[in-house]
Amino acid sequence: MASDEAVVGCAGVLLVGTRGADGPGEVLVRVRGGSEAFLAWSAEPLPKGANVLVVESRGTRQVDVIEWADPLDALAGDTGDAG
Numbered sequence: 001m002a003s004d005e006a007v008v009g010c011a012g013v014l015l016v017g018t019r020g021a022d023g024p025g026e027v028l029v030r031v032r033g034g035s036e037a038f039l040a041w042s043a044e045p046l047p048k049g050a051n052v053l054v055v056e057s058r059g060t061r062q063v064d065v066i067e068w069a070d071p072l073d074a075l076a077g078d079t080g081d082a083g
Contacts, residue, residue: 004057018042038063
């Protein structure tokens, strides 16, 4: 099966933690106007509930992920100095 390039660059949350080289977890990715589940591979183990970014598609509903914090989430909590 060909890789799914639409999912690359999308954010998600791990439903099942990854085990690094020992095996995949499962990620729920926000893509195509909804959410879809994929097997998630990572270089290092990541815990359940971790926010991740999809960096590559392996095809057959499998992706490579890295831990990721949305920089816009940090800005949402910053009210700034309004005066």
